Amino acid sequence: xxxxxxxxxxxxxxxxxxxxxxxxxxxxxxxxxxxxxxxxxxxxxxxxxxxxxxxxxxxxxxxxxxxxxxxxxxxxxxxxxxxxxxxxxxxxxxxxxxxxxxxxxxxxxxxxxxxxxxxxxxxxxxxxxxxxxxxxxxxxxxxxxxxxxxxxxxxxxxxxxxxxxxxxxxxxxxxxxxxxxxxxxxxxxxxxxxxxxxxxxxxxxxxxxxxxxxxxxxxxxxxxxxxxxxxxxxxxxxxxxxxxx
Numbered sequence: 001x002x003x004x005x006x007x008x009x010x011x012x013x014x015x016x017x018x019x020x021x022x023x024x025x026x027x028x029x030x031x032x033x034x035x036x037x038x039x040x041x042x043x044x045x046x047x048x049x050x051x052x053x054x055x056x057x058x059x060x061x062x063x064x065x066x067x068x069x070x071x072x073x074x075x076x077x078x079x080x081x082x083x084x085x086x087x088x089x090x091x092x093x094x095x096x097x098x099x100x101x102x103x104x105x106x107x108x109x110x111x112x113x114x115x116x117x118x119x120x121x122x123x124x125x126x127x128x129x130x131x132x133x134x135x136x137x138x139x140x141x142x143x144x145x146x147x148x149x150x151x152x153x154x155x156x157x158x159x160x161x162x163x164x165x166x167x168x169x170x171x172x173x174x175x176x177x178x179x180x181x182x183x184x185x186x187x188x189x190x191x192x193x194x195x196x197x198x199x200x201x202x203x204x205x206x207x208x209x210x211x212x213x214x215x216x217x218x219x220x221x222x223x224x225x226x227x228x229x230x231x232x233x234x235x236x237x238x239x240x241x242x243x244x245x
Contacts, residue, residue, distance in 0.1 A: 004055070006080045007227065008072070009033040010063050010121060011090030013042035015189040016138060019216035020087050020223050021045050025054035027224060032057040032076045034090065055080070063090045063117030064109075073124040085227050086125040088118045088161075089138040093154045093191060107153050114157035115164070122168060122179075131176025136226045137165050138219070141185040141242045158183075162238055169236030178235040180226045185242025188213040209244030 007024050011017040012033025021033050022045065031054050035042040039060070046058045057079045061068040076083055094102070094110040118137060125135060140158040147155025162181060169179040186208055188201045201213040222241045225231055 003082065004028065004030045005084040006030045006032065006076070006082050007085040007087060008076050008083060008125070009087040009089055010061075010072075010117075011036065011138075012087075013038055013045055013058075015089075015191060016184065016187065016216045016219045017087070017089035018045040019220035020089065021056075022048050022052065023217070023220040023224050024227075025049035025052035025056070028053070029085075030055040030080060032059070032072075032079070034059050034061040034063065034072055036060070036062065036090070062113075063121060064113040065117075066120050069117065069120045069124060073121075073128065077128065082130075083125065083128045084130065084133050086121060086129070086135045087138065087223055087227070088121050088135065090117065091138065091157075093151050096150050097153070098149055099152050102153050107156075110153045110157050111160070114154070115160045118161060119164060122164075126172060126175065126177065129175070129177050133177045134227045134231075135168070135172070135177065135179045136223050137161050137179070137181040138223070139165070139181040139183045139238065141183045141240060141245060143183065145245075165238065166236045173235060178226075178231070180231070180234060180237045180239065182219060182222045182226065183238050183240045183242065184214065184219045185240065185245045186213045187216060187219060187241075189216050207245060208242070212243065214241060214243055 012021045013035030046056050049056045061072045091114045094106045139161040142155035143158035143162045165181040219241050
């Protein structure tokens, strides 16, 4: 019997990450995922993936901590003996703030998680991924829209993710590894409430050409396509999943 492919999803306990974990399991992948702190939601995601037939490894880890990142990849290697794909989904918005209202501490926290943590995960993955492996970074349309008046620090961090994706795709091509990003737009997840704006999706849907927010499952479909052989000639791409916004 052929070995099952293994994907690691950071920030996989809920939201977009959980949707990726569940869909990957239904598509026949074994799955490892990290979560920040909500053990109950992570357990629900783990159970759903197991019910779909996957072998699952769930780990609490902070991607902003380089030691935790190294331990995460070591645990995946010990459990599965391989890693075929990485989905960098873990991220934080920071509080709603303009540039003048925000602080250096907020910028440092957001960039430490969204950029430095993601880069550390890519570094660990590239030491393990085989030819044919893939990395998908979950960025945001905020990188192009700018986040002014809301999350300018978050938008700037996602701009860095986009640039890293393009550059790393060029570096990793010689290894046979593809690197892409999805850029979700207004997606109906808990992120908005956690950032203090629970009505944000309803309030902003009129600004979306398709006149609605997207779902985590719609983003997961794009992620799994980029991981699949159907996207074998796609690398360095930034794929909007944003309803036209």
